[in-house]
Amino acid sequence: MITLPQIHNGQALPLQNVPELAVSDFRSLILERVHRGRRISSLFGMPDGDQIMILAVLAHDSQGMLELCRMRVHDRYPALTPDVPQAHWFEREIAEQWGIVPEGHPWLKPIRFHASYVPGRDAWGRDRAMPIEPCVTNYFRVEGEEIHEVAVGPVHAGIIEPGHFRFQCHGENVLHLEIELGYQHRGIERAIRTIADCGLRIADSQCASSSIRNPQSAIRNPRLVHYMETLAGDTTIGHATAYASILEALGDMTPAPRAQALRAIALELERLANHTGDLGALAGDVGFLPTASYCGRLRGDFLNITALLCGNRFGRNLIRPGGARFDPTAPAVDNLLIRLDKTFEDVQNAVDLLWETPSVMSRFEGTGTVSRQDAARLGLVGPAARSAGVDLDVRSDLPWGIYQSHELPSVTFQTGDVAARAYVRWFEIQKSIEFIRDMTAALPDGPVLQEVPGPAQDHVAVALVEGWRGEICHVAVTDEQGQLRHYKITDPSFHNWFGLALALRGQQISDFPLCNKSFNLSYCGHDL
Amino acid sequence: MLRILRARLQQGYRTIRFPEEPPVVPEKYLGRPQWDGGKCQGDCIACIQACPTGALSKSKGAVAIDLGRCLFCTDCTDACPAGAIQFTAEYRLATRTREALVVDNRPYALAKALDEKARKLFGRSLKLRQVSAGGCNACEADINVLNTVGFDLGRFGIQFVASPRHADGLLITGPVPKNMELALKKTYDATPSPKIVIVVGVCAISGGIFEGHPEVNNGAASIVPVDLFVPGCPPHPITILDGLLRLLGRIE
Incomplete structure (x- = not known):
């Protein structure tokens, strides 16, 4: 079993002490740790040469410690989300920021609607010359004769920040709500x-x-x-x-x-x-x-x-x-x-x-x-x-x-x-x-x-x-x-x-x- | 029912007497800054270098402070070796033009009222649609506060409404991200003319700390014409209220 370095909240450690794992090991390790009660506090990409380093911060709440591990990926890796649902938003962020595709992610969509940080690399293969319009994307849809859709926002009725909400409704009942944000993206x-x-x-x-x-x-x-x-x-x-x-x-x-x-x-x-x-x-x-x-x-x-x-x-x-x-x-x-x-x-x-x-x-x-x-x-x-x-x-x-x-x-x-x-x-x-x-x-x-x-x-x-x-x-x-x-x-x-x-x-x-x-x-x- | 009435008694009457009486601002409140030419040392530019948003400039030995960029953050007062810049307790900051937001050796031109025709339309009943366009929820929160019993904005006939179709104008916060540009334009277009636009907070005026980011528009003025500028990060609610009342000619 791989031992991960542990740090306290508000502590630093040399990056070299954070083990760099093979993609498959990284995946199985996160699965195993989350299964045993760890939480993903952060999971993000950063450039490392011409590759992207993915760094995970796992919270071990019962021990009061944080664990770190990392992997390097080229342009794709097998998504964690199907087995670790709490990774879902992080993996969408990684895809949007770095153009890395988490393969097998069940709902891989942008979360903020901005161009990738790496010119020429886009997780969705979008044309760089085309502007990225906020919240213009596919939405989860329920079909049926009596089903209707309610779209709300970005501008809301109160003194409140903007966001877009899509409700799939049957009468007054909400079958599903999808929330798309990104209007507040200030870079x-x-x-x-x-x-x-x-x-x-x-x-x-x-x-x-x-x-x-x-x-x-x-x-x-x-x-x-x-x-x-x-x-x-x-x-x-x-x-x-x-x-x-x-x-x-x-x-x-x-x-x-x-x-x-x-x-x-x-x-x-x-x-x-x-x-x-x-x-x-x-x-x-x-x-x-x-x-x-x-x-x-x-x-x-x-x-x-x-x-x-x-x-x-x-x-x-x-x-x-x-x-x-x-x-x-x-x-x-x-x-x-x-x-x-x-x-x-x-x-x-x-x-x-x-x-x-x-x-x-x-x-x-x-x-x-x-x-x-x-x-x-x-x-x-x-x-x-x-x-x-x-x-x-x-x-x-x-x-x-x-x-x-x-x-x-x-x-x-x-x-x-x-x-x-x-x-x-x-x-x-x-x-x-x-x-x-x-x-x-x-x-x-x-x-x-x-x-x-x-x-x-x-x-x-x-x-x-x-x-x-x-x-x-x-x-x-x-x-x-x-x-x-x-x-x-x-x-x-x-x-x-x-x-x-x-x-x-x-x-x-x-x-x-x-x-x-x-x-x-x-x-x-x-x-x- | 009795409990509700008892609670009403305990909570008491809480509405401030502004504008009849001056407001109470916090002891450490950072209001309009002022520069003391007597203390400033020759060609020292420590304050200009310290400012995170480039709000300060110096020409012919005189420092000018652009409140349209100022975060009221005290980085300049910390940096100044001579104590030549001070934040005063002056809460009245709103202006009618972008240029008037610059504090220099000229008197500060507070907002003048709308012309008579506009005052006839809006002076006793002003309905505003608020649009947050990249606002960080601090400006929004302190606009919301105006609706509480403490300020009771309704007593001046000013009300925030749920649709631009019901509004006489927009009150905009935030640097206007590119992602929010179209929504702001559409909201403006949906507001019937004649209409007014009020921008609250340094972000909506110049982009604030986000000025120059390719993701934002450096404020609302590049998208829509602006009638009232209320600086601050965020402005104190009393600064916003003061600006609104000046615009309507309720304070001279």
């Missing part, structure tokens, strides 16, 4: 690659003409942290923390305890704001206006508490490699606690109304159910997984930073329906409040921002963060000079969009908004 991963390639300070079109050389290595390019903060703007803290952890892992440094505590407080505040907003939105989607209206306001109050720390409601500029950009004074921390307690009191009051109102609960219960088996097989993460009884939470399974010494137990529910996804959020709100109270009561002294040493050469680093939607995974690979070779971002929504599609099966189409809100996934975090 972030490609831009990071360009920065790495040209080694200049300014990306893209300006790259060739600019004479401003970056004094730092590409991975410390000043643009990068801003990409991280905006790749899913409602998860600014989550993604910026993952990026900072990557640099710290490569530089082999640990941020000061005070910085770690501040980051965790900010991450939990981000969770509080979004979970509270989601509960309000769920109430709104079943027409229960009191909770909808109160939680809308309270969500903003949590954002304002984040602004106490850094001046920005979304936590922009707060997380920086090496620690945190702002250091709150003692009165600011006291103020934070007072406002936290007051806000929580009102949240409790608003949310309790939900559970006490039969008309709300009858809409939540039994709606949009995802089974435990499906959630696990598809590799769902975050509240979507926990509400279906899949107990995984990076904060407790693969803890990083302050979570290593301050336990935050995970919350699970068994029913997998909208009600469960609401309950999980409510219990997580309570746990996050307790956690922030504990953190602020014993906020360590000392510096908040320290210098990060230059990145190690020929290393690979992995950082996982439990964002409010679930597991965020960043992976970076450096070259022989410690320059950035590749950077991979996996937003929790990447794992979870298909979960929403499954939740709609057998549901009334009118319950789509409610089901959608109960997942509340990121379009731009997926589209990058």
Whole structure:
């Protein structure tokens, strides 16, 4: 049996220590590991000479460790998806980005609708001269006399990001929902690659003409942290923390305890704001206006508490490699606690109304159910997984930073329906409040921002963060000079969009908004 | 029922008194930046080099800051050895033209109201269709906040509607990815004339951090004519509200 190197979350190891397996061995190893309870946290391609290296990051949650392995492929390999369903979206991404065909993939379609990163190589043999139109593709179709199709989006009815949804319906019943995204594609991963390639300070079109050389290595390019903060703007803290952890892992440094505590407080505040907003939105989607209206306001109050720390409601500029950009004074921390307690009191009051109102609960219960088996097989993460009884939470399974010494137990529910996804959020709100109270009561002294040493050469680093939607995974690979070779971002929504599609099966189409809100996934975090 | 009423009592009246009273912004809030020529050191360009989006420029010794590109990220204030750039608590940022977003030694030209005819049409009832075109959900979230009881946008007669056919104009966020270009054009065309366009956030103004990416259009202005620019990353909800009310002539 092949032994794989194991690392902790937020650790780097030399790339040469990651075994390069033959294609067939890689496949059988992933099958065997996933069968024994490992999860695919990331699976992606990167150029390696004229070949593509496929790197897999497997989470061994029960051991709190990550395992890595890799293979090299020319232009095709036998797909993992038929035997490992949770690889399905990753393999579609590999096909789209690198023109590699995972042979035997049951539904091989683009996920973002952009040209391949390798000129002249396209997994679908498309003509490079022809523009790639978003979501113009084949869709799964149900045929039948009484079957009809409902197409929604890209522009939706609310203040919400764009995406395309196709429902196959029999009367009001949804037989199948297919979700196609890509409208939000801003080319972030490609831009990071360009920065790495040209080694200049300014990306893209300006790259060739600019004479401003970056004094730092590409991975410390000043643009990068801003990409991280905006790749899913409602998860600014989550993604910026993952990026900072990557640099710290490569530089082999640990941020000061005070910085770690501040980051965790900010991450939990981000969770509080979004979970509270989601509960309000769920109430709104079943027409229960009191909770909808109160939680809308309270969500903003949590954002304002984040602004106490850094001046920005979304936590922009707060997380920086090496620690945190702002250091709150003692009165600011006291103020934070007072406002936290007051806000929580009102949240409790608003949310309790939900559970006490039969008309709300009858809409939540039994709606949009995802089974435990499906959630696990598809590799769902975050509240979507926990509400279906899949107990995984990076904060407790693969803890990083302050979570290593301050336990935050995970919350699970068994029913997998909208009600469960609401309950999980409510219990997580309570746990996050307790956690922030504990953190602020014993906020360590000392510096908040320290210098990060230059990145190690020929290393690979992995950082996982439990964002409010679930597991965020960043992976970076450096070259022989410690320059950035590749950077991979996996937003929790990447794992979870298909979960929403499954939740709609057998549901009334009118319950789509409610089901959608109960997942509340990121379009731009997926589209990058 | 009694519980609902009791909860209503606890939650209280929460709508801010803006614009009658000035808003409360966070203590560390980063509003309109200003440059102090007295402190700036000769030919130093540390701030210009530090800016991730090229928002700063220097000519004849004077620094200009383009709010249409500024992320309000403080990379420039960190880099400046003399403390010549500062972010103030000034939340009023919206302008009617792209050029007016540049902060230099001239007074900042805040948005003027629409002409009388347009105000007659939209001044007391403005229906907007929001189009997120590559927005990261931060601008979207803080636009949504305007609909909460805290800001209660409805009291000004402004409402977000579900169809462009019902709308008097568009409110656009995001750098407008190429993949979203056609959908934005179609939404604009589907909105009956006369119509207005408001862009919110630095991405929708210039592309923001994504400016120059071949995957995006560097903002909405290259696709549709724009009547109001609201800078920020994202703008504070009060900045957006202030801009809307100025456009309608509700704030002078």
